Each structure stands twice: as C-alpha cells, then as structure tokens.
Amino acid sequence: MTIVKETLSQVSMARAVFFTPTHKEIPSFYRGNEFPESQINGISLVAQQTYRATLDKKLGLHDFFYMSTDTYRLFFRWIPAGLIGFIFDTTTSFPIVLDIIQGVAVKLDSFFQNELMTQQSHERLVIKFDQMIDVSEEALGLLGLKLTQTIVKDADIDQESLTVEDLQRFIRQMEKSAGLIVGPSRAAEMSNKMKKIMGK
DSSP, X not given: OHHHHHHHHTOTTOSEEEEEESSTTSOOEXXXXXXXXXXXXXXXXXXXXXXXXXHHTTOOOOOEEEEEOSSEEEEEEEETTEEEEEEEETTSOHHHHXXXXXXXXXXXXXXXXXXXXXXXXXXXXXXXXXXXXXXXXXXXXHHHHHHHXXXXXXXXXXXXXXXXXXXXXXXXXXXXXXXXXXXXXXXXXXXXXXXXXXXX
C-alpha cells in the first residue's frame, strides 16, 4: 500500500523500518539493506509473540516497547492494522526517535481507520441497495429486476463503489419508470419504501 511505503520511506534516520499487517489484504513493507529480510521477519515474529503473550497474561495493552543491543535499539509500535518496527543506532536521540515513531503511528492509524470507515460505509450502502431491489421485485415482480438492471446500466451506477447519490438517483429513476407501468400511485408507494430504507 502506497501510504505505508511513502510514510516509512521518509524515516531516513532509521537503519531499518518495517510494517507487518494484521490482515492479509494489507501488504507488508520492509526497508533496510544492511539487515536481511529473513532477519527482519524473525524480529517481527518475536515482537508479535511478545505482544500476544502480554495480552494472554492480561497485563494490559502495551502498544509500544523497545529492545536494545550494543549497537542498535529496536522499537515496536502497534496499531490495529499491524506492527510498525524501527531499528535505530543507540546514538540516536531518544526523544527524537519517540517523536518519529508517534508521528508515523498516528499517520498510518488515521489512514487505516478512514479506510475501514469507508469500507463499512460501502457495505451498508450495498445492503440498502439490495433491500431496494427486493422492494422493486416485491412491487413489480420480475419486471422489477429487469428495471433495476436497466437503470443501473443507464444511470452508470457502479455497484462496486456505491454512493448515497447513486441510491437516490436509483430511487428517482425507479419511481419514474415504474410509474409508466403500474401508475404513479403504486410507483410512489414503492419509492417511499425505498426512501425509508435510505433513512435507516
């Protein structure tokens, strides 16, 4: 995902940065030529196991921790979307490191939260649209399904990226088309049922 790559690539002071997602749909990211990717994967695995062990023991949600060696400090920051890891020299200012980590975490967490809200919003619209199609079939039978297909095509409604405006346009077009078939009264009744679905 571009936002992860762009954000972590800007952490120039770090010897290595990586992101291990909690969901398969989100790609992982790694930058740090002096550390083999297999080594980074091992570090990430240990960090995840440590985090889960902490949760299992109910010691509280520790979303930040670090480990030190003679040469490096390894920092880990958890957000709901995954684990963000950083490797800095021990000589790097601790307050500066903390500011960098917090800035990255806030930016990525905000992005993923917005993505989640968008996804959930789309899922709700899909459910509403399916319910509207049911209303049209209930009122018009198979003709309702055929009208739906025609309106979706003519109004250029993309069911993969539905918007509120799409559903409103669908209701208007469905009422107009149905009015020519079953009369304005029954068409308006059907339209009102769809508007109630929109208002849920």
